[in-house]
Amino acid sequence: MMNKTMKQYKGKVLKAMMMLLAVGFALAGTSTLSSCSSDDEPYFTVSEDDNPRILNTDLADSKIDRKTNYKLEIKVTPVHYTTVTWLLDGKQIAEGNTIDQTLPVGNHTLKIVATTTKGKSTSRTLNVTVTPAADDPALGTNAVELWVAPGAETTIHKCKNLGTVTKVMVGGKEVAFEVLEEGTALKFTAPTGLENGDYDITLEDGEGNQFPSGTIKVTTEPRPSMETTLWEGEFAVTWDTPFSELKDTFLSKVKAGTILRVYVDGNGQGTAATSWWNNILTGKGDPERGDIMVNGPAKWEFELTDLSIQLLTEQNGLFLVGDGYTVKKVTIE
Numbered sequence: 001m002m003n004k005t006m007k008q009y010k011g012k013v014l015k016a017m018m019m020l021l022a023v024g025f026a027l028a029g030t031s032t033l034s035s036c037s038s039d040d041e042p043y044f045t046v047s048e049d050d051n052p053r054i055l056n057t058d059l060a061d062s063k064i065d066r067k068t069n070y071k072l073e074i075k076v077t078p079v080h081y082t083t084v085t086w087l088l089d090g091k092q093i094a095e096g097n098t099i100d101q102t103l104p105v106g107n108h109t110l111k112i113v114a115t116t117t118k119g120k121s122t123s124r125t126l127n128v129t130v131t132p133a134a135d136d137p138a139l140g141t142n143a144v145e146l147w148v149a150p151g152a153e154t155t156i157h158k159c160k161n162l163g164t165v166t167k168v169m170v171g172g173k174e175v176a177f178e179v180l181e182e183g184t185a186l187k188f189t190a191p192t193g194l195e196n197g198d199y200d201i202t203l204e205d206g207e208g209n210q211f212p213s214g215t216i217k218v219t220t221e222p223r224p225s226m227e228t229t230l231w232e233g234e235f236a237v238t239w240d241t242p243f244s245e246l247k248d249t250f251l252s253k254v255k256a257g258t259i260l261r262v263y264v265d266g267n268g269q270g271t272a273a274t275s276w277w278n279n280i281l282t283g284k285g286d287p288e289r290g291d292i293m294v295n296g297p298a299k300w301e302f303e304l305t306d307l308s309i310q311l312l313t314e315q316n317g318l319f320l321v322g323d324g325y326t327v328k329k330v331t332i333e
Helices: 004-034 306-314
Strands: 062-065 070-075 081-089 091-094 100-103 106-116 122-131 153-156 165-170 174-176 177-180 184-189 196-203 209-216 228-237 261-273 292-295 298-303 318-332
Touching: 091 100, 165 177, 165 184, 228 261, 292 298, 292 318
Parallel strands: 062 122
Antiparallel strands: 070 100, 081 091, 081 106, 106 122, 153 184, 165 174, 165 196, 177 184, 196 209, 228 318, 261 292, 261 298, 261 318
């Protein structure tokens, strides 16, 4: 009876010891797993032979301005054996799982490449549009001003923020330039030796930031006319009935440098004047007004100056004065 009791006791002790060993092994296994993985690395994989994967499901095209950092974090597996590189238009700009930097102005292709230590790789491609910042330099878009012969000068008006520009390039070649009209106009000389074609204009500031600024046509072909018709019809001008159809609207459509063209026919004399009958170029009145003689179809051409704008402002707008001719059309360029 004693021997049977002892055997039962030893059996229970042995069973208890085995259970304790099993629990110990389980805890040891948990500890081992915890040392290799954590909540911060949910995509950990053990083998460097695994194929790489980019695990982000929310990657999308984006649009930012030049002064806003492009920010993105990439999750990859196998995490300890994978390197992420960032290529902008084919050129590497960063390495690592995150990017946080500004990008140049333009429409870009951003390629994200994950490569393992075994040379296996995968990639994602995104489109990133970077727009100029509000205070970045920008050029006007007048097509006539963006047409120039090789080696010739052109002046582009309606520009913005040119005060920071230190370099101008046309087709990758640096050109001589001058900023005019308080930073709203750019005069430069096109490079010589260029074949006829369209060339990129790039502005650069003192910090080396470059600003793509459209294209300019460099060509030996004649610059096309860009006339805008303000009035067309038939108006017989006499001493008693000057042409006043544009009196109240003309000034709002022109500036210094605008070319006024008047198409006339008949037999008489006249010119472009203010409503006070003074010449718009000189300010002089009759008999020194400088009337033009008309004998058949003719085209008058006047390039407006700062004085012209002043006279038209102070003397209440545009008249076509004289006698014996008919106004057919009035245009500006």
